[in-house]
Amino acid sequence: MTTTREWKVELFLSEEDGTTKARAVLDTxxxxxxxxxxxxxxxxxVDVPEIGDELAASRAMHSLARQLMRTADRDLEAMGAGVGSPPEPGYGWPYTAP
Structure with missing residues (x-):
């Protein structure tokens, strides 16, 4: 059986006095x-607002991704799966050289 879910992330950006702030909100x-x-x-x-937006947004999304991974790890552990330490440098398919 195939199921489809859609999660939307809202991203809010603000800039003041050379500091850009981002807030990424995910409701599952x-x-x-x-x-x-x-x-x-x-x-x-040189003040380039687009670069500040990109950096702040990527950092907010990275924070969101870490929270999701921690939640998934806790859920896996609650189901009896041994999670252990995350692989380095991150999650995903292992890198194999071409």
Whole structure:
């Protein structure tokens, strides 16, 4: 049986005095997760708002991903699966050189 679910992430960005803040909100229908990220423009750098947006948003999404992984790990452990330490450098398919 095939099922389809749709989760939407809302991403909110704000910028003030060279600091960009991002908040990513995911509502799964059973839980809500919120990730935060910031980016600061150094005084000697040219202020390019798009770069601040990209950095802050990616950091908020990364925070959200870490929360989801921790929740999945806890859920797996509750089901009796041995999770252990996450593989380095992250989760996913193992890297094999071409």
């Amino acid at each position: 229908g059973k839980a809500t997760f919120t990730g935060y990220g910031t980016a600061h423009c150094s005084p000697q750098d």
